Amino acid sequence: MSGSKGSTGLPALVIGEALVDVITGPNGSRRSHPGGSPANVALGLGRLGHPVRLATRVGHDDFGRLIRQHLEDSGVELSPGSVVDTVTSTATAALDATGAARYTFDITWALSATDEEALRDGPPTHVHTGSIATALSPGAEQVLDALHTLRTSATISYDPNVRPALLRSADRERERERVKQLVTVSDVVKASEEDLAWLHPGEDIDKTAARWARNGPALIVVTRGEDGARAWWRNGCQDIAPVPVRVVDTVGAGDAFMAGLISRLLHAGLLGGGPGAEAATARRALRAATATDRLPAALGDALVSAARAAALTCAREGADPPATEELGM
Template sequence: MLPAIVIGEALVDVITGPDGSRRSHPGGSPANVALGLGRLGHPVRLATRVGHDHFGSLLRKHLEAGRVELSPGSVVDAATSTATAVLDAAGAASYTFDITWALSAAVEKALRDGPPAHVHTGSIATALNPGADQVFSTLHALRASATLSYDPNLRPALLRSAERERERVERLVAISDVVKASEEDLAWLHPGESPDRTAARWARSGPALVVITLGANGARAWWRHGCQDIAPVPVRVRDTVGAGDAFMAGLAGRLLHAGLLGGGPGAEAATARTALRAATDTDRLPAVLGEALAVAARVAALTCGREGADPPTAAELVG
């Protein structure tokens, strides 16, 4: 089976609790998605940038334990990036970053030489140059042989104004097959416009499926002909770090399993892309997509019940 490839940042979350305590956890939105896919049993590689330092070693061991293979060239002679997450009394996180993002020449070559089944990207990797331009170019090169998913996972502290970011985000939305975004992403990107209106417009612009996560209220899926709510899974929240990434991993993993994402040499990507579009060419969400979204919600809920970005394994998901 050809692997999925996730392109994007791996970093260490330095988490400060409401009581001032500090602890370090491996993180980074794309790395969290890769970890989620690996723990759910999907072959996955991460094309990223980590250093040879202590934090880099922590990340590499964490990803390897989660069955994530690093793409060649991902380890560089530079400091590993960090994000400081400050938790409020409800466990919600706000972030500040110390990050450098770029793909090495070896990573770019490896991506083009070995076509994956599916490519996921998002967050800082698609926003911070020079790496963001490299990612967009790579996605264009891979789209003929792989399906694509994208999560903007916007970090306003690192971004320009929303007005200047919209074109970049919507350019990526238009070439993707599946898009996942949070209600907060859309509120920042399009102030004064309802997230539902934005999601509906995105679903007509290119992707077959657009999913907006709504925190404790679950999620809502949009496609060309309609929308459907996804009920939240009750959980005692420890914190919300990595919850959206876990949702993305659960959704992509289930769609890969169903043959609605995935590709490879020849016409396989076109076959999966056609199947996904056929599944959404209706005013009612097909059972296979409803089941994938329910799984994604459960994966996210299990992650919220644990400290840090710690997605469940396949055995924990069914347990």
């Protein structure tokens, strides 16, 4: 497996949950797939040819073995300490007639002491995190601390991927503050319309995205389901047209979008760091690319590729992101 153009060839690092999606259909069908938003992003990056490491938490049980094999088959390396003596987490996704999923969770999230130590060794080129890993204590606090440390040697992407089934309305203010901190430390943020609506009920989504773009990241992308996506940066915004597809289910589509976006930005040298000043160099390049009111071709291509990756994932069961040859780009 080769490294990305514009990077040192050191692995990208994804921090976050890996679990098993137990998917139930409107007709009573039931099937199990490895999942977890960060694990899906790591899987997508591996299939797109990037050296990638996942810092996560899985057990020695059958579900844990299923996840490990699934990830290893696509070139994802687990960080030391990711396999622990615990039950592997699950998410039950109830699909409606349109293929949209509603989730309930049985999950514990924390980084092991071994994983925390490993994060300080062999700096990655790029770090991605999000979802439950950035919302559920005690792991959420560990992740934020890790990002502050790793930011000196790597660029950062973040997807809040809010899970209301794990959060009460009373938690909204606390989660809003946590998301704000994570947005501020990130270079690229992807969120869904549903994320922004839950975090800031009653506020115009475009207003929220524009504010985020002024508070740290060079690029904000809001996915809009069948309406495609919209990218925001300090000086403007641009719509990304949806890719027509016959939807089987939407499980993992946002994660495939994220992996496709990170991949193309790594190839363009707009993300990726490593020893010395390389992270700062990529960060400056991304800032320069979003310094005008129109996105340059490299960013436009990255967004189109991300939309295509999401569409291909929607066309098949479960979180099954495409490989490079399937994107045809």
